[in-house]
Amino acid sequence: MDRRQFVEICAGAVAALAAGTQPSLADGIQDYPGAKLVDAQGAPLKASELATDQAYLFHYPFNGVPCFLINLGKAGADDGRHARPGGAGTSGRLVSYVAICTHQLSYPNRATSVIRYAAEGSELAGKPGMIVCCAHGSVFDPSAGARKVSGPAEQPLVAVRLQHDPSDDSLSATGIAGSELIGRFFNAYKADLIAQYGPGVYRQSVGDTATAVPLDSYSGVVPRC
Amino acid sequence: MNHDQSRRNFLKLGGAALAAGTVGAAAGATGAAIAGPSGSAAVASGAKASLPKAKGPRLVVVGGGTSGLTIAKYAKREYPKFDVVLVEKRDMYSSCFSSNLWYAGLINLEFLADHSFLDAAKNNDYIYFNATVTGLDRAGRKLITSEGEIDYDFLVLAPGISYDYEKIGVKDPEAVAALRQTYPGGFVSPTEHVSIHRKVREFEGGVFLQTVPSGNYRCLPAPYERACMIASVIKRNKLKGKVLVLDANPEITIKQAGFHAAFDELYKDIIEWRPSSPVTGVDVGKKLVHTEFDAIPFDDAAIYANVRASTLIEKLGLMAPPSKSNQKEANVDTRFYNVAGDLRVYVTGDSRPQPYSKSANTSNTEGHHVARMLAARAQGKEPVWAAPRTICYSMVNAAPMEAISVDAGYDYDAAKDEITGFSKDTRTFEKRDAARGQATLEWARGIYRDMFEA
Numbered sequence: 001m002d003r004r005q006f007v008e009i010c011a012g013a014v015a016a017l018a019a020g021t022q023p024s025l026a027d028g029i030q031d032y033p034g035a036k037l038v039d040a041q042g043a044p045l046k047a048s049e050l051a052t053d054q055a056y057l058f059h060y061p062f063n064g065v066p067c068f069l070i071n072l073g074k075a076g077a078d079d080g081r082h083a084r085p086g087g088a089g090t091s092g093r094l095v096s097y098v099a100i101c102t103h104q105l106s107y108p109n110r111a112t113s114v115i116r117y118a119a120e121g122s123e124l125a126g127k128p129g130m131i132v133c134c135a136h137g138s139v140f141d142p143s144a145g146a147r148k149v150s151g152p153a154e155q156p157l158v159a160v161r162l163q164h165d166p167s168d169d170s171l172s173a174t175g176i177a178g179s180e181l182i183g184r185f186f187n188a189y190k191a192d193l194i195a196q197y198g199p200g201v202y203r204q205s206v207g208d209t210a211t212a213v214p215l216d217s218y219s220g221v222v223p224r225c
Numbered sequence: 226m227n228h229d230q231s232r233r234n235f236l237k238l239g240g241a242a243l244a245a246g247t248v249g250a251a252a253g254a255t256g257a258a259i260a261g262p263s264g265s266a267a268v269a270s271g272a273k274a275s276l277p278k279a280k281g282p283r284l285v286v287v288g289g290g291t292s293g294l295t296i297a298k299y300a301k302r303e304y305p306k307f308d309v310v311l312v313e314k315r316d317m318y319s320s321c322f323s324s325n326l327w328y329a330g331l332i333n334l335e336f337l338a339d340h341s342f343l344d345a346a347k348n349n350d351y352i353y354f355n356a357t358v359t360g361l362d363r364a365g366r367k368l369i370t371s372e373g374e375i376d377y378d379f380l381v382l383a384p385g386i387s388y389d390y391e392k393i394g395v396k397d398p399e400a401v402a403a404l405r406q407t408y409p410g411g412f413v414s415p416t417e418h419v420s421i422h423r424k425v426r427e428f429e430g431g432v433f434l435q436t437v438p439s440g441n442y443r444c445l446p447a448p449y450e451r452a453c454m455i456a457s458v459i460k461r462n463k464l465k466g467k468v469l470v471l472d473a474n475p476e477i478t479i480k481q482a483g484f485h486a487a488f489d490e491l492y493k494d495i496i497e498w499r500p501s502s503p504v505t506g507v508d509v510g511k512k513l514v515h516t517e518f519d520a521i522p523f524d525d526a527a528i529y530a531n532v533r534a535s536t537l538i539e540k541l542g543l544m545a546p547p548s549k550s551n552q553k554e555a556n557v558d559t560r561f562y563n564v565a566g567d568l569r570v571y572v573t574g575d576s577r578p579q580p581y582s583k584s585a586n587t588s589n590t591e592g593h594h595v596a597r598m599l600a601a602r603a604q605g606k607e608p609v610w611a612a613p614r615t616i617c618y619s620m621v622n623a624a625p626m627e628a629i630s631v632d633a634g635y636d637y638d639a640a641k642d643e644i645t646g647f648s649k650d651t652r653t654f655e656k657r658d659a660a661r662g663q664a665t666l667e668w669a670r671g672i673y674r675d676m677f678e679a
Contacts, residue, residue: 104674106670112667136668188300225660
């Protein structure tokens with residue numbers, strides 16, 4: 001058993017024990033009911049088949065909360081020191097974060113996403129493998145807990161816990177690191193979210209599955225900055 | 226951007242700060258009470274404003290622009306014991322930043338104005354008080370307003386800018402009144418934006434004049450951006466017309482390469498840019514603008530006069546001596562913004578004398594820092610200085626939306642107690658592209674969220 005698998009199983013076990021209780025896992029992640037990640041046709045995503053050129057976009061733990069699923073690929077595995085949680089998948093190279101910029105709350109919607117994972121590099125980041133927000137130039141490192149690398153953001157992106165099931169190579173989201181940002185996000189965009197999802201729907205739980213699609217196919221315009 | 230050029234420009238603009246070391250030369254901390262309101266004796270006679278009793282140290286913030294809104298919110302957040310009152314004379318918000326985009330139809334007025342002072346105050350646990358400041362008694366720590374006196378423990382004045390028409394040769398009050406009503410600059414009040422929006426929509430051809438003043442005017446790239454936006458409308462409507470940019474400066478003041486490229490490539494026969502052409506007078510009736518050697522006719526215009534601190538700063542007796550600011554700005558500490566010798570009164574935003582860019586992102590980031598400084602001072606701790614940041618987009622193409630941008634920081638020289646120039650990590654992005662076009666809109670939305678949401 002390699003270390004990564006151990007961490008995954010361990011986190012899963014703790015999650016099971018703590019189910020239904022308040023937050024407070026060792027990894028700082030608050031539990032929410034798990035949701036299996038599926039593709040646009042409803043088939044479970046396979047961790048070993050995820051593309052590395054861009055992030056996948058899914059919603060979790062509520063219908064209105066966008067999250068990135070990123071296959072870091074050669075960009076490197078999470079070193080486990082920063083990320084909460086460490087990467088998942090057989091290679092430990094899958095990470096997930098809430099796709100809301102912690103600076104001034106820019107997020108991907110159907111029309112536009114000014115925040116994206118720039119696998120190939122970008123003018124703003126100056127190197128590959130960073131999450132960049134074009135609105136005010138914040139750059140986050142997804143291989144290191146999405147800590148801020150440069151720009152005005154003061155907080156890292158909010159981590160999402162992924163759980164990998166080696167038996168069928170599927171992925172589930174099982175928790176996020178704190179809900180304060182989500183509360184602010186819901187307040188700031190309430191009217192927009194009602195328009196997009198319907199009254200109250202944006203704050204309902206996503207249910208058993210969450211559809212993950214490439215960001216480029218989710219948002220009409222994804223500016224490269 | 227040519228580095229020497231930009232540095233020279235910076236130094237020129239920064240002339241204001243050259244003598245920033247002369248702290249304490251003006252009125253001291255316990256200076257005599259400043260004269261009260263002009264012509265409103267009824268409210269100067271001790272009538273208190275109708276406000277709830279302060280539940281902690283009262284921080285009064287004057288001005289509901291980018292600086293004041295940011296400070297009111299974040300001072301409360303940094304030090305929850307603060308009892309914060311935001312005094313604003315307007316009863317409806319509308320931003321100056323992003324207003325150029327409206328002229329080209331890229332946004333609507335709601336984008337600028339659909340933001341409530343009431344919501345900002347409710348969301349962030351302070352009081353919005355709709356009143357006009359008329360006087361200040363620093364010895365008695367009272368702010369005098371059209372709605373009564375407010376006692377303060379700390380006072381932040383963020384009243385923005387006023388125009389200095391004398392500097393473009395328009396001195397007679399009648400001429401000033403005619404000019405500001407007929408050809409407003411569009412950099413102070415929302416009603417000017419509405420006028421310019423109408424002018425652009427009703428322009429049928431001929432010469433649309435846009436002037437660029439000298440000095441550290443509000444939002445350096447904005448007159449050039451506006452020229453692009455008006456030119457895009459001329460292009461779209463296939464008018465026989467042009468935008469004449471009369472620039473007091475010898476070179477475009479910021480993002481030179483990006484603006485020159487836009488002028489040459491997008492608006493070759495539509496924008497005429499004339500450098501080193503300061504305005505020396507305007508004949509409103511004859512539609513003539515005077516420069517040193519010429520009298521140039523125009524059909525419509527947005528005449529941007531030089532900029533100074535809000536006249537309120539002068540009324541309250543807080544002006545810097547000419548040695549410290551060459552364009553009538555406030556006399557405050559270079560790092561901590563307190564009025565010279567008075568740790569209870571601060572001037573922030575575009576009335577400040579520091580040679581920072583007078584722009585929304587500067588005031589927003591500065592506001593975060595000032596909030597921390599105020600929280601420190603209120604708790605008897607040493608404040609920590611940090612430089613504001615100027616992230617600024619300029620839309621140069623309307624169809625499709627394409628923009629250029631700059632991300633600038635500033636250096637402080639402790640020995641001289643001066644802001645000496647842009648920091649090393651300053652970057653410009655002068656190749657216009659659609660990514661920056663989108664980012665321009667999101668940049669503004671982010672700042673609205675930062676000021677108005679919880």
